[in-house]
Amino acid sequence: MNLHEYQSKALLKAEGVNVPLEFMVENAKDAVEYAKIIHKKTERNAWVIKAQVHAGGRGKAGGVKLASTLDEVEKLSEAMLGIKIINNQTGPEGKLVRKLLVTENVFYQGPLPIREIYISILLNRNTGRNVIVYSPEGGMDIEEVSEKYPDKIYTEEIAPGFGLQGYQARRIALNLGLEGSAFKEMISFCQGLYRTYMKNDATLVEINPLVKTSDGHIIAVDAKITIDDNALYRHEKLMAMRDIFEEDPSELEASKYSLNFVKLSGNVGCMVNGAGLAMATMDAIKLSGGQPANFLDVGGGANVERVEAALRIILKDKDVKVVFINIFGGIVRCDRVAQGVVDAYRNLGDIDVPMVVRLQGTNAVEGAGIITNSGLKVHGVTTIREATEKIAELV
Amino acid sequence: MSILLNKHSKVIVQGITGKEGTFHTGLMLEYGTNIVGGITPGKGGSQHIGVPVYDTVKEAVVKTGADTSVIFVPPPYAADAIMEAADAGIGLIIAITEGIPVKDMMYVSEFLKGKKSRLIGPNCPGVITPGEAKIGIMPGFIHKPGKIGIVSRSGTLTYEAVFQVGQVGLGQSTCVGIGGDPIIGSSMKDIVELFMNDPETEGIIMIGEIGGSTEVEAAQWIAKHGTKPVVAFIAGQTAPKGKRMGHAGAIVGGKDDTAESKLQKMAECGLHVVRDPSQMGVAMESALKALVAAN
Numbered sequence: 001m002n003l004h005e006y007q008s009k010a011l012l013k014a015e016g017v018n019v020p021l022e023f024m025v026e027n028a029k030d031a032v033e034y035a036k037i038i039h040k041k042t043e044r045n046a047w048v049i050k051a052q053v054h055a056g057g058r059g060k061a062g063g064v065k066l067a068s069t070l071d072e073v074e075k076l077s078e079a080m081l082g083i084k085i086i087n088n089q090t091g092p093e094g095k096l097v098r099k100l101l102v103t104e105n106v107f108y109q110g111p112l113p114i115r116e117i118y119i120s121i122l123l124n125r126n127t128g129r130n131v132i133v134y135s136p137e138g139g140m141d142i143e144e145v146s147e148k149y150p151d152k153i154y155t156e157e158i159a160p161g162f163g164l165q166g167y168q169a170r171r172i173a174l175n176l177g178l179e180g181s182a183f184k185e186m187i188s189f190c191q192g193l194y195r196t197y198m199k200n201d202a203t204l205v206e207i208n209p210l211v212k213t214s215d216g217h218i219i220a221v222d223a224k225i226t227i228d229d230n231a232l233y234r235h236e237k238l239m240a241m242r243d244i245f246e247e248d249p250s251e252l253e254a255s256k257y258s259l260n261f262v263k264l265s266g267n268v269g270c271m272v273n274g275a276g277l278a279m280a281t282m283d284a285i286k287l288s289g290g291q292p293a294n295f296l297d298v299g300g301g302a303n304v305e306r307v308e309a310a311l312r313i314i315l316k317d318k319d320v321k322v323v324f325i326n327i328f329g330g331i332v333r334c335d336r337v338a339q340g341v342v343d344a345y346r347n348l349g350d351i352d353v354p355m356v357v358r359l360q361g362t363n364a365v366e367g368a369g370i371i372t373n374s375g376l377k378v379h380g381v382t383t384i385r386e387a388t389e390k391i392a393e394l395v
Numbered sequence: 396m397s398i399l400l401n402k403h404s405k406v407i408v409q410g411i412t413g414k415e416g417t418f419h420t421g422l423m424l425e426y427g428t429n430i431v432g433g434i435t436p437g438k439g440g441s442q443h444i445g446v447p448v449y450d451t452v453k454e455a456v457v458k459t460g461a462d463t464s465v466i467f468v469p470p471p472y473a474a475d476a477i478m479e480a481a482d483a484g485i486g487l488i489i490a491i492t493e494g495i496p497v498k499d500m501m502y503v504s505e506f507l508k509g510k511k512s513r514l515i516g517p518n519c520p521g522v523i524t525p526g527e528a529k530i531g532i533m534p535g536f537i538h539k540p541g542k543i544g545i546v547s548r549s550g551t552l553t554y555e556a557v558f559q560v561g562q563v564g565l566g567q568s569t570c571v572g573i574g575g576d577p578i579i580g581s582s583m584k585d586i587v588e589l590f591m592n593d594p595e596t597e598g599i600i601m602i603g604e605i606g607g608s609t610e611v612e613a614a615q616w617i618a619k620h621g622t623k624p625v626v627a628f629i630a631g632q633t634a635p636k637g638k639r640m641g642h643a644g645a646i647v648g649g650k651d652d653t654a655e656s657k658l659q660k661m662a663e664c665g666l667h668v669v670r671d672p673s674q675m676g677v678a679m680e681s682a683l684k685a686l687v688a689a690n
Contacts, residue, residue, distance in 0.1 A: 231496035276549020
């Protein structure tokens with residue numbers, strides 16, 4: 001589960017990480033009120049208005065604006081609320097801006113040069129350990145850093161159980177070339193960052209940029225946290241941070257039925273049991289010239305209700321020209337799935353989208369019988385190859 | 396012969412009295428698996444579907460000589476169950492449980508270092524040596540004894556490969572599901588190595604997914620040490636970046652972490668790469684025929 005910037009920073013702050021003075025708002029009037037509070041504390045006329053959506057690259061998409069008067073705060077906030085952030089991370093539909101973050105601008109001038117740092121913690125799957133990835137070249141995305149400055153990306157692996165050690169945090173601060181108060185603040189920042197990651201069962205904590213201010217402070221100016229979905233059961237507070245507006249409505253409905261669904265942009269709807277087989281089915285469709293409209297794993301307990309819900313969600317997509325149901329029965333019994341398909345067909349009424357059904361494994365023969373005897377316009381096939389050939393014909 | 400599992404394996408079921416544990420223990424017994432006991436803390440001394448229940452793995456090992464354990468314990472307690480099995484000296488631990496937090500598995504993998512236990516999974520269908528023993532949740536009847544080893548990160552896609560192998564008239568030596576999570580006990584390379592050393596396995600099918608590098612590491616090992624033909628498929632060629640495709644481990648990360656890049660690297664290592672999942676069986680058959688023709 002992804003968190004918003006303002007939620008991520010609240011978690012970091014709770015572990016002692018410095019973040020800018022900032023407030024989440026949902027209208028321009030509040031933006032101005034909080035801007036005044038920020039002014040009172042900082043005595044500067046410099047604010048940043050940031051769109052709160054689950055997507056990076058907001059700056060280039062118009063989701064981050066600087067303001068130097070309260071009037072500007074109001075106008076920029078008003079203009080930003082309700083726009084859509086559209087870039088390669090949001091997909092073609094974009095993300096509607098419903099919340100803003102009003103923050104102090106920490107890029108103020110002073111005795112020292114301002115620096116932008118990149119730092120993140122994530123799981124290294126090869127070693128099964130967490131690793132801190134960091135670079136003195138912050139402010140751009142890490143893919144760009146690794147292309148432009150491949151020798152300026154450092155890593156620090158953390159031993160589970162022991163956790164981040166002091167010498168490791170010092171090495172990070174040294175490699176980043178920090179001195180004086182910034183060096184000390186960096187060490188406690190690293191500890192706070194690691195605590196945030198561990199305490200919240202995160203799989204990613206990314207701070208970009210981490211800013212060294214002109215007076216030697218270390219401040220997390222942006223933050224992105226991803227929580228391990230499998231661990232949410234033990235984090236009630238984090239579960240409450242889920243923002244359903246950031247999720248695709250079809251994916252949200254699918255999750256109510258414990259269906260694993262990801263919307264894509266093709267024309268062949270897919271219903272499959274098992275994630276691997278579902279991906280493979282999509283690949284086979286693509287290879288035969290079709291375009292999968294979705295990923296859908298009906299899971300191990302595919303009963304009539306779930307099959308019906310799955311079909312309803314797939315058919316909501318008006319681009320779907322044919323539906324392919326590919327079930328390899330293990331625990332799932334093919335006769336039950338077949339009955340689900342037949343019932344769904346009747347309950348949903350006039351389905352004019354043709355269906356290709358392939359049932360294999362447990363009770364496949366019984367399942368095929370149910371489909372054949374139903375009198376529905378369903379094409380039964382026995383192999384994936386036969387199925388994709390039929391789909392190519394129908395699309 | 397086979398790898399990991401045969402009819403002499405003495406198996407215990409951790410979480411035997413739960414719904415999943417009960418259901419699948421029944422099916423495993425039906426298949427002929429030598430199940431010698433079950434573990435449910437607090438229910439020791441009783442019998443469950445004809446199997447003696449123990450409070451601890453240690454006790455079961457002492458009383459039955461168990462060498463293999465299968466875990467059906469729910470996600471919040473599964474990591475603990477794996478560590479208990481390792482502590483009791485179980486040689487082969489197969490964790491079926493889906494949904495274990497990454498952090499828990501990180502501690503498990505650290506715990507297992509230096510111990511003699513081998514972990515398969517979690518979030519996997521299990522291991523089957525057709526005609527001898529089945530440990531896990533796969534449908535037994537689709538398998539038949541033979542000479543093809545199958546190793547896979549997914550469940551139903553493995554069944555698909557088994558089906559296709561059967562269609563070309565071949566059978567399986569052993570099928571191993573290594574699991575779909577980011578941290579798993581045995582890598583693809585670990586299992587491929589076992590198959591290469593198994594005299595009864597003549598060909599290997601390796602089924603991977605997007606996310607991680609376990610397939611590429613296996614391919615690189617095969618390029619150096621491989622002695623048998625390997626057919627490889629990677630699911631998720633059409634998966635969009637950054638989206639979790641069902642399995643927690645199936646997320647396309649950086650720009651080199653795509654199905655395409657894995658397929659290319661595997662082809663460079665001399666594997667028989669198939670892009671169409673309906674061709675796994677056919678590709679295995681022709682790889683074996685080419686081998687016979689070459690000799």
